[in-house]
Amino acid sequence: MYVIVEINGQQFKAEEGKKLFVHHIQDAESGAIIEFDKVLLIDNDGTITVGAPTVDGAKVVVEVLSPLVKGDKVLIFHKKRRKGSRKLNGHRQQFTEVNIKQIVA
Numbered sequence: 792m793y794v795i796v797e798i799n800g801q802q803f804k805a806e807e808g809k810k811l812f813v814h815h816i817q818d819a820e821s822g823a824i825i826e827f828d829k830v831l832l833i834d835n836d837g838t839i840t841v842g843a844p845t846v847d848g849a850k851v852v853v854e855v856l857s858p859l860v861k862g863d864k865v866l867i868f869h870k871k872r873r874k875g876s877r878k879l880n881g882h883r884q885q886f887t888e889v890n891i892k893q894i895v896a
Contacts, residue, residue, distance in 0.1 A: 792836065794894055796851045797829040805851050805891050812860065815885040819858045824892070827851045833896045840896075849896045857888040 793806045799814040819825065830849035833840040840846055862884040869878040 792894060792896070793834050794830050794849065794851060794896065795832040796827050797831060798827055802831065805894065807891050807894055809891050810856065811853075811889050811891065812862075812886040813889060814887070815859065816855070816887045816889075819855045819887055821855055821858055823855045825853050825855065825889070827853065830896070835896060846896070849894075851891060852893040852895065853889040854892050855887060856890050860886045860888050862886055 793804055795802055796805050797803075798811075799816065801814060803811055803813065805811065816825070828845070828850040830846045830851065831842050831844065833846055833849060842849075865882045865884075867880040867882065869880075870876065
């Protein structure tokens, strides 16, 4: 059984026992239990239920493993030719690591 759930504006395929890295959740503490109710699709052993836009009564219960994890560094390099103008910026996205505890469908 798996579901497609929307968390912080992104859609994820969630199965029980799996770990996900989602965009940083404000005020999340390690070990906290959070529920997400924007379930868009449920696949229960081949029986598919599609929401319009969400499935009523369905939710995903997750446990926060690590409230702040930094992603890989992405380098952004800007250059204008023949001008001697160069600029290098770096960015590390902040994530929250969660574990899918339960799917209520």
